[in-house]
Amino acid sequence: MNGIPMGFAKSLSDRYGLDLAETVHALLGQCERVELRDGEPLCEENRPSDGLYLLLEGSVTVTKRDARLVAREIAVARAPAILGHMGLVSGGQRTATLVSRGGIVVARLDELAFARLMKDDGPAGDALRRLVLAAMLDQQRRASVDLVRMLDEGAHDAAYPDNPTGWG
Amino acid sequence: MSSPLALRMFRGVPDAAVDALYDAGERLDLRPGAFVVSQGDDATASYVVLSGRLKARLEPGAQDLGDLFPGEVIGPEAVFGRKGTYLTSVVAVNPSTVLKLTRVDLMGLPDSPAVAAMQRHLITVTARRLRTVDHDVRKLWMAQERAAAAERAAERHIPEPEPLGLFGRLKALLGGGQ
Numbered sequence A: 001m002n003g004i005p006m007g008f009a010k011s012l013s014d015r016y017g018l019d020l021a022e023t024v025h026a027l028l029g030q031c032e033r034v035e036l037r038d039g040e041p042l043c044e045e046n047r048p049s050d051g052l053y054l055l056l057e058g059s060v061t062v063t064k065r066d067a068r069l070v071a072r073e074i075a076v077a078r079a080p081a082i083l084g085h086m087g088l089v090s091g092g093q094r095t096a097t098l099v100s101r102g103g104i105v106v107a108r109l110d111e112l113a114f115a116r117l118m119k120d121d122g123p124a125g126d127a128l129r130r131l132v133l134a135a136m137l138d139q140q141r142r143a144s145v146d147l148v149r150m151l152d153e154g155a156h157d158a159a160y161p162d163n164p165t166g167w168g
Numbered sequence B: 001m002s003s004p005l006a007l008r009m010f011r012g013v014p015d016a017a018v019d020a021l022y023d024a025g026e027r028l029d030l031r032p033g034a035f036v037v038s039q040g041d042d043a044t045a046s047y048v049v050l051s052g053r054l055k056a057r058l059e060p061g062a063q064d065l066g067d068l069f070p071g072e073v074i075g076p077e078a079v080f081g082r083k084g085t086y087l088t089s090v091v092a093v094n095p096s097t098v099l100k101l102t103r104v105d106l107m108g109l110p111d112s113p114a115v116a117a118m119q120r121h122l123i124t125v126t127a128r129r130l131r132t133v134d135h136d137v138r139k140l141w142m143a144q145e146r147a148a149a150a151e152r153a154a155e156r157h158i159p160e161p162e163p164l165g166l167f168g169r170l171k172a173l174l175g176g177g178q
Helices: A006-015 A021-028 A085-089 A111-119 A123-152 B015-024 B103-107 B113-153 B166-174
Strands: A032-036 A041-043 A051-065 A071-078 A081-083 A097-110 B026-030 B035-037 B046-051 B054-058 B063-068 B089-092 B096-101
Touching: A006 A021, A006 A081, A021 A123, A032 A041, A041 A051, A051 A085, A051 A111, A071 A081, A071 A097, A081 A123, A085 A111, A085 A123, A085 B113, A097 A111, A111 A123, A123 B113, B015 B096, B015 B113
Parallel strands: none
Antiparallel strands: A032 A097, A041 A097, A051 A071, A051 A081, A051 A097, B026 B096, B035 B089, B046 B096, B054 B063, B054 B089
């Protein structure tokens, strides 16, 4: 995938507290560019995970189904963000549905490339693992803060952590 | 056992790479009662537990979040995440040894198979914890729905939410009882 400005790689790297703009930029070279119009799904919950997405432009709505299979809107993820990695690292199924809001551009890294890079000890693998891990730790931090708040409030009031970076 | 060579996360990694990681960090021997990190302090280093047993605590009240054993990583966000503060305190229960690692330490180990192995280990562990949270949220949703339905059925009777084991979930999330 060509033509991605270094500025995007830097903003994605910065978002997760990393200093990996050049390596992330190189990583984007292994991705496929995908554009979706408003309302089109990027991925659907419980479907097989077939790739990771780097949200370059726009935003997506994140929904999850509850026990009665009713879709609940969880959050809105805005560029730059990593999406879709949870399904890849946790067993192969999407954990949320992501739908384009007003049109999006994403860089898609397919599952084979993802698996290869996860095993790669070189700079590209390091960049991918750092991005994924930073996003997951960020989500864990928010979730833990939220759970602490729920404990403080007697655990009677539930709110899903406001961080979409690990979903899908 | 105070060498990272024996840790499962480094299985299959060349000894030289693990040794280099060990040499890059700082080994700390802890007496019982010694704090590794304190909740709320700036997270500047991560710590790999090499030996002994430690305990994670949540303030206020020094609530016990569970024990930490060799192979667990304390404060991984300090090295691999966004800068922030430690979410819990961790104190040695038994004589323990940890390997202190900073971002600067790891910058000196480019393309290290040991660092890559540590990243993969943390991704797996964090994914497991996030799945636990996800499961918990779904249970909370169900509890909310049941409560709302009961409220609609009998406005004067508002049932107590069922126990959801949130404290146990929090323990799992924050590092206790892997």
